[in-house]
Amino acid sequence: MEVQEIINEKNLVYQPSKLLTGAAFNFCPGCGHGTVVRLVMEVVEEMDIQSDVIGISPVGCSVLLYDFYNIDVIQAAHGRATAVATGLKRVLPDKFVFTYQGDGDLAAIGTGETIHACNRGENITVIYVNNGTYGMTGGQMAPTTIPGMKTSTSPRGRDVATMGHPLRITDIVASLDGACYVTRQAVHTPAAVRKTKRALRTAFENQKLKRGTSFVEVVCSCHSGWKMTPLQSNRWMEENMFPYYPLGDLKVMNGQT
Amino acid sequence: MAKIRGAIVVDAERCKGCSVCVANCPQQVIALGKTVNSKGYYYAEMAFADKCTGCVNCAIICPDGAISVYRVKVEN
Numbered sequence: 495m496e497v498q499e500i501i502n503e504k505n506l507v508y509q510p511s512k513l514l515t516g517a518a519f520n521f522c523p524g525c526g527h528g529t530v531v532r533l534v535m536e537v538v539e540e541m542d543i544q545s546d547v548i549g550i551s552p553v554g555c556s557v558l559l560y561d562f563y564n565i566d567v568i569q570a571a572h573g574r575a576t577a578v579a580t581g582l583k584r585v586l587p588d589k590f591v592f593t594y595q596g597d598g599d600l601a602a603i604g605t606g607e608t609i610h611a612c613n614r615g616e617n618i619t620v621i622y623v624n625n626g627t628y629g630m631t632g633g634q635m636a637p638t639t640i641p642g643m644k645t646s647t648s649p650r651g652r653d654v655a656t657m658g659h660p661l662r663i664t665d666i667v668a669s670l671d672g673a674c675y676v677t678r679q680a681v682h683t684p685a686a687v688r689k690t691k692r693a694l695r696t697a698f699e700n701q702k703l704k705r706g707t708s709f710v711e712v713v714c715s716c717h718s719g720w721k722m723t724p725l726q727s728n729r730w731m732e733e734n735m736f737p738y739y740p741l742g743d744l745k746v747m748n749g750q751t
Numbered sequence: 752m753a754k755i756r757g758a759i760v761v762d763a764e765r766c767k768g769c770s771v772c773v774a775n776c777p778q779q780v781i782a783l784g785k786t787v788n789s790k791g792y793y794y795a796e797m798a799f800a801d802k803c804t805g806c807v808n809c810a811i812i813c814p815d816g817a818i819s820v821y822r823v824k825v826e827n
């Protein structure tokens with residue numbers, strides 16, 4: 495059978511979500527942000543909730559979500575996404591509200607908003623892309639930068655004696671009574687992508703159950719900030735980030751799928 | 752015996768030539784081509800089309816949503 499015969503509408507098994515506008519992603523080639531951004535719309539499309547979902551974009555490389563998504567998106571001030579989501583969800587409790595944030599946004603300038611929204615158990619979905627650096631501004635050290643990791647502001651590697659320890663904010667969130675589902679995933683292999691997609695689905699389904707905050711961390715590379723190729727950075731992430739940020743569920747309540 | 756055949760279509764203008772799909776195709780079907788798109792990226796192509804099984808691994812890992820996948824069962 496010729497390839498041209500296979501490429502036929504009736505044999506189509508995968509195409510990018512129709513909820514993407516088609517605008518080119520602004521991310522560097524190979525950046526995991528693109529994969530996560532895509533997966534969120536796949537889940538929204540499969541749940542058929544596109545007219546009832548509102549996203550909050552952060553300050554960071556993913557600031558332009560509103561250009562990529564055919565759904566409503568509000569852009570929040572740096573770190574304030576969960577505060578904006580709180581207001582939105584309380585005014586429009588029947589809408590699905592999610593934030594999409596990097597680690598500089600969620601775990602540095604927005605630490606207070608994040609912890610208190612999760613502690614209040616706001617019925618929202620928080621998507622947290624942790625690449626251990628401030629990607630957008632040039633790969634500076636973040637609270638999440640792992641020990642010894644070289645960044646533009648820790649050129650000899652993060653020294654915990656003077657620069658402190660990396661913040662595992664996801665572990666803190668898991669300890670809060672308001673959080674109903676807390677998980678840490680990745681998108682560096684097809685198997686990991688499938689798991690992240692299932693986690694995102696659970697995190698959105700939970701809003702129907704009104705159980706509290708669902709929190710999905712995705713450990714990603716920022717190869718531009720790390721000064722590696724996309725494939726090198728994925729390997730580096732497996733060897734160096736995962737031991738510090740182990741993948742898996744941190745909190746799952748009974749009855750969750 | 753029935754055989755599964757697949758094929759991918761890469762949106763050459765969306766592809767940024769990151770090679771993530773190349774490294775994650777279990778059948779080594781994909782390679783970056785020798786021509787560039789309008790942004791100057793060498794884009795991904797099916798280099799060994801008859802080996803594709805339509806497993807969708809490349810498409811679900813592509814950060815730019817540049818890949819569509821087709822699959823068909825061939826009786827022979």
Ligand SMILES: Cc1ncc(C[n+]2csc(CCOP(=O)(O)OP(=O)(O)O)c2C)c(N)n1
Pocket residue numbers: 553554555556572595596597598599600623625627628629630631636716
């Ligand atoms: C109030 C404020 N402070 C600082 C900045 C500068 N700034 C822009 S993006 C960013 C950090 C982004 O890092 P992260 O959230 O990890 O996202 P990434 O770009 O890595 O995805 C900072 C500090 C800003 N825009 N506004």
Ligand code: SF4
Pocket residue numbers: 520521522525526527555625629630715716717718719
């Ligand atoms: S700077 Fe880093 S996080 Fe931002 S798009 Fe590039 S690789 Fe991704």
Ligand code: SF4
Pocket residue numbers: 524761765766767768769770771772773794795812813814815816817818
């Ligand atoms: S993963 Fe996507 S963007 Fe990267 S080379 Fe393959 S098709 Fe192109």
Ligand code: SF4
Pocket residue numbers: 757758759775776777778779780781802803804805806807808809810820
């Ligand atoms: S569908 Fe599977 S076999 Fe075909 S090119 Fe993609 S990864 Fe390779």
